[in-house]
Amino acid sequence: MGSTTRIEEADHMRIRVAIVEDDPLFLRQATTFVELFGEQTGRDFSVTTFNSATTFLKEFNANFDILLLDILMPSYNGIEVAQEVRKSDENLAILFITSTPQYAIKGYTVDALSYILKPLSWPAFEVEFSRAVDHVLAEERPTIMLQSGAKYYQVPHHTINYIESRQHKISVHTDDRDITVPYTLSALEERLSPAGFYRINSYYLVNMTHVESVEGQNCVLDTGVELKISRARKKGFIEALTRHLSDDGAS
Known part of the structure; x- marks a missing residue:
């Protein structure tokens, strides 16, 4: 069969x-x-x-x-x-x-x-x-096709809050569900970086559209989730976030 x-x-x-x-x-x-x-x-x-x-x-x-x-x-x-x-x-x-x-x-x-x-x-x-x-x-709402087991999901970028790598599992946290996918965080970073996503440490790739604030070493999302920013990546993240907000304001 x-x-x-x-x-x-x-x-x-x-x-x-x-x-x-x-x-x-x-x-x-x-x-x-x-x-x-x-x-x-x-x-x-x-x-x-x-x-x-x-x-x-x-x-x-x-x-x-x-x-x-x-x-x-x-x-x-x-x-x-x-x-x-x-x-x-x-x-x-x-x-x-x-x-x-x-x-x-x-x-x-x-x-x-x-x-x-x-x-x-x-x-x-x-x-x-x-x-x-x-x-x-x-409306033009870009999406990404994600595989999870035998299912495929077409997920609009704007619904993804962040992506997490934990215990050899990659979880895509969206507004509606968490999707476990068989990709590496680096592979998703390559696909999503041009769409306004930034890798803030070894474990998290965040959608800058959902970033509400940066408090010390923490990135606070509009859902209330707080994620740690590595010291090595903080400067680059702040610069990328500033550009992202500036581009959004100009569009």
Whole structure:
């Protein structure tokens, strides 16, 4: 019997959706509609829900692809939330959920794609959510194909936080999972260095996009993980990180 190779996420990147809605009914309904869209299209979605704007802003780290955002909420309205989001993420596809379309018009000042009226209906949701998915897929998001056992994963670069070599195993730590791969750290360094990854010691290759700060000999990622920088590599890392941040700001 011939062997079968399973390709996981080779054709479809996982699209990460955040839903911010203070009404539990609409929050559940929007979540159900996203899941239904995934079932009907065969696309892979991960959904994270927030029942307040405050909680969302506290946890937001520019790692979502689509944002479904209620406009009328306590503390912050949706326009204010979108303005905060745009300070760190210009590409996020924002869809407003609202019962007051006159407010939604202001959404175009924050580059919102569109809005969906309450009460939610599946036909209207499907049309507007399709636009958001098309927007995400149209972006150029480089990926790397990784083998793990009999599976292959196509992993977008921006979802990789860091890569670790420990006890003769290489683990790729992503937003969604840890993937054990049969490569050497040096081989992955060669493939990923041009994409903004830097080897900070013998054990870690970090994605500079996820570096939040450098504190002494520690590299702190936006996930809260702290990794040790070797003394020999610190100067080069600081220089590379400075260039990386400068390039991002210019793009």
